[in-house]
Amino acid sequence: MRMLISVVLFSTFVTLVSTVLQLYLDYRRDIDVIENHFDEIDRGSLGVIATSLWNVDIDQLQTILDGLLRLPDMQALEVTETGEYTSNLSVKAGSKQKKAALFRDYPIFYTSEGVARRIGTLHAEATFSGVYQRLIDAAVVILVSQAIKIFLVALFIVLIFYQMVGRHLSTISQWLSRYDLTEQRPVLALPGKPRTPPDELDGLVFSLNDMTNRLLGAYRALTDANAQMERDIVARFHAEREVVRLNAILEQRVKQRTFELEAANEELAAFAYSVSHDLRAPLRRIEGFGQILVQEHAEHLDEQAVHYLDRMCAGAKDMADMIDSFLKLSRSTRGELAIETLDLSAMAAETVHRLREKTPDREIDVVIEPGLTVEGDRRLLGVVLENLFENAWKYTRKAAHPSITFGADQQDGKVRFHLRDNGTGFDMAHAKRLFSPFVRLHRPEDFEGTGVGLATVQRIIVRHGGRVWADAQVGVGATFYFTCWEKGTNDGQQ
Amino acid sequence: MGSNKVLLVEDNSDDVELMLHAFKSGRIANDVDVVRDGESALDYLMRRGSFAGRDKSEQPALILLDLKLPGIDGLEVLRQIRANPDTKRIPVAILTTSDDEADIIRGYDLGVNSYIRKPVGFTAFTDMVEKLGLYWLVVNIAAPS
Ligand SMILES: Nc1ncnc2c1ncn2[C@@H]1O[C@H](COP(=O)(O)OP(=O)(O)OP(=O)(O)O)[C@@H](O)[C@H]1O
Ligand SMILES: [Mg+2]
Numbered sequence: 202m203r204m205l206i207s208v209v210l211f212s213t214f215v216t217l218v219s220t221v222l223q224l225y226l227d228y229r230r231d232i233d234v235i236e237n238h239f240d241e242i243d244r245g246s247l248g249v250i251a252t253s254l255w256n257v258d259i260d261q262l263q264t265i266l267d268g269l270l271r272l273p274d275m276q277a278l279e280v281t282e283t284g285e286y287t288s289n290l291s292v293k294a295g296s297k298q299k300k301a302a303l304f305r306d307y308p309i310f311y312t313s314e315g316v317a318r319r320i321g322t323l324h325a326e327a328t329f330s331g332v333y334q335r336l337i338d339a340a341v342v343i344l345v346s347q348a349i350k351i352f353l354v355a356l357f358i359v360l361i362f363y364q365m366v367g368r369h370l371s372t373i374s375q376w377l378s379r380y381d382l383t384e385q386r387p388v389l390a391l392p393g394k395p396r397t398p399p400d401e402l403d404g405l406v407f408s409l410n411d412m413t414n415r416l417l418g419a420y421r422a423l424t425d426a427n428a429q430m431e432r433d434i435v436a437r438f439h440a441e442r443e444v445v446r447l448n449a450i451l452e453q454r455v456k457q458r459t460f461e462l463e464a465a466n467e468e469l470a471a472f473a474y475s476v477s478h479d480l481r482a483p484l485r486r487i488e489g490f491g492q493i494l495v496q497e498h499a500e501h502l503d504e505q506a507v508h509y510l511d512r513m514c515a516g517a518k519d520m521a522d523m524i525d526s527f528l529k530l531s532r533s534t535r536g537e538l539a540i541e542t543l544d545l546s547a548m549a550a551e552t553v554h555r556l557r558e559k560t561p562d563r564e565i566d567v568v569i570e571p572g573l574t575v576e577g578d579r580r581l582l583g584v585v586l587e588n589l590f591e592n593a594w595k596y597t598r599k600a601a602h603p604s605i606t607f608g609a610d611q612q613d614g615k616v617r618f619h620l621r622d623n624g625t626g627f628d629m630a631h632a633k634r635l636f637s638p639f640v641r642l643h644r645p646e647d648f649e650g651t652g653v654g655l656a657t658v659q660r661i662i663v664r665h666g667g668r669v670w671a672d673a674q675v676g677v678g679a680t681f682y683f684t685c686w687e688k689g690t691n692d693g694q695q
Numbered sequence: 696m697g698s699n700k701v702l703l704v705e706d707n708s709d710d711v712e713l714m715l716h717a718f719k720s721g722r723i724a725n726d727v728d729v730v731r732d733g734e735s736a737l738d739y740l741m742r743r744g745s746f747a748g749r750d751k752s753e754q755p756a757l758i759l760l761d762l763k764l765p766g767i768d769g770l771e772v773l774r775q776i777r778a779n780p781d782t783k784r785i786p787v788a789i790l791t792t793s794d795d796e797a798d799i800i801r802g803y804d805l806g807v808n809s810y811i812r813k814p815v816g817f818t819a820f821t822d823m824v825e826k827l828g829l830y831w832l833v834v835n836i837a838a839p840s
Binding site: 474477478479481482484485486488489490491492493514517518521528 | 707709710713716762763791792793794795813814815816817818820
């Protein structure tokens with residue numbers, strides 16, 4: 202609509218300018234025509250008028266003036282006599298206007314005998330009203346026709362525009378307003394015959410269709426990705442719930458196991474307590490009364506009886522020793538570990554010192570590598586060293602030049618401690634059983650003991666995250682190896 | 696105090712017999728009064744129940760206390776002995792077959808004077824009783840009553 206108004210206004214303006222120009226030209230032409238008439242009067246009629254005036258032929262003059270008055274736009278004509286004759290003769294045709302628009306005064310000369318004398322004046326007056334009337338008529342005609350033309354042209358333009366662009370645009374706008382990203386819409390197509398070659402609108406439509414296609418593609422990709430993500434999230438959610446569930450089960454199980462273990466431990470502790478009390482007490486009695494018999498009633502007994510009593514008492518003592526070892530073993534697996542950095546070399550030296558004091562008659566070469574350290578529980582690793590050195594001490598008893606070395610080497614980046622002796626050794630076929638409680642590879646007549654020492658060692662080493670194993674040869678000697686924290690941590694408890 | 700008595704708190708008659716035998720072998724001449732459970736031990740020391748008529752000056756010079764007793768156990772007896780102003784200064788030696796660390800710690804916390812583990816060998820036991828008697832009944836100077 203705005204366009205229509207612009208078209209109309211612009212055309213109107215152009216029409217007005219051209220009309221004004223046209224009218225001005227018409228006006229000039231009409232003025233020229235009038236001027237021509239005046240000239241014609243000069244050339245054609247002035248002679249006759251002069252003659253008639255000279256002859257004072259009034260009628261003739263009147264006729265001529267009336268004739269001239271018929272010239273277009275001529276309004277008034279008057280001939281007045283001038284000169285020595287002042288009869289003031291005046292002949293008129295038409296009526297003079299107060300303010301003539303266009304007039305001309307012609308002097309009238311009469312030539313007789315070669316002398317031209319001025320005998321009068323012709324005053325010719327033309328009117329503009331005709332000119333104006335014509336101008337107005339022309340203007341009206343031009344304006345009306347122009348107005349109709351403008352209107353028609355505008356209408357035509359609008360129609361054409363609508364036909365060519367407007368309806369397409371409204372189609373496009375409707376299509377766009379119905380456009381929905383989420384679903385496949387019919388392809389945008391303009392009504393009417395297809396244009397060849399394609400114009401800007403076709404380009405627009407093509408671009409729009411292309412764009413919607415790409416948008417739809419992008420949208421689908423996005424929804425696909427979203428759906429995938431949703432599925433992933435759901436899956437993850439399920440997985441997490443499963444993990445939580447499994448964790449809960451695991452925790453429950455751990456709790457239960459811990460509880461069972463604690464119960465078992467408590468039971469074991471109670472058992473150990475009761476063993477130390479209740480089993481030792483009767484042994485003491487057997488041994489005690491046996492001793493009283495041997496010491497105070499020997500006179501009533503024969504040698505054989507005394508021997509039996511002796512064996513009885515020895516058995517009771519052995520059993521008491523076993524119970525003590527057993528208690529040591531059970532204690533080695535109980536209680537918290539108090540981990541600190543230990544100077545194993547120093548601890549080994551202390552152990553050797555104690556053993557030397559206990560058995561001053563033994564002469565044993567002992568070499569301890571200095572600077573051996575480990576993270577561990579002082580009391581428990583002390584028990585380990587004590588048992589290993591005790592064994593080395595004991596089983597080198599029959600060697601000619603007993604010697605013991607304690608040191609460490611690296612194996613797979615881990616420190617491996619070793620304690621080597623040149624004692625009696627043992628058969629490697631039994632090496633595995635060595636660490637079970639109450640297992641002994643030697644006869645008590647040869648080497649006394651209860652067979653709990655290495656079992657205790659193994660439990661303690663396991664609690665320190667390590668392993669213990671042995672290498673030996675009968676008659677050559679034995680080497681015991683142990684490691685700590687093989688998995689790298691020193692806070693794990695077994 | 697004045698008394699030279701030893702109070703033995705021990706539930707097992709065989710153990711009592713062995714202990715008395717050890718006293719004899721260890722040449723400790725002191726009188727030994729024997730009670731067989733914690734309740735009686737406290738009655739004896741606080742002079743109540745069947746011991747109500749016991750002379751106050753007859754408080755023992757040493758108490759030998761077994762830990763495992765029927766009824767009130769040894770540690771509880773020790774606690775009550777230490778809580779009572781009449782008995783809190785009497786030397787108490789725990790004589791037991793157990794070497795349970797927790798028991799030892801609690802015994803010392805409750806103010807025991809000695810904690811002795813009865814050895815299995817009778818000879819060693821006799822030695823021990825002899826040394827114990829020598830120390831607490833002869834060498835040691837008791838708190839004035
Ligand atoms: N250094 C060694 N040389 C040879 N044999 C050994 C050595 N150490 C241990 N053994 C063998 O392993 C067995 C188990 O040793 P373990 O220390 O557990 O018991 P034990 O020494 O016999 O008694 P105890 O409980 O008093 O230590 C021993 O009986 C012995 O046969
Ligand atoms: Mg051993």
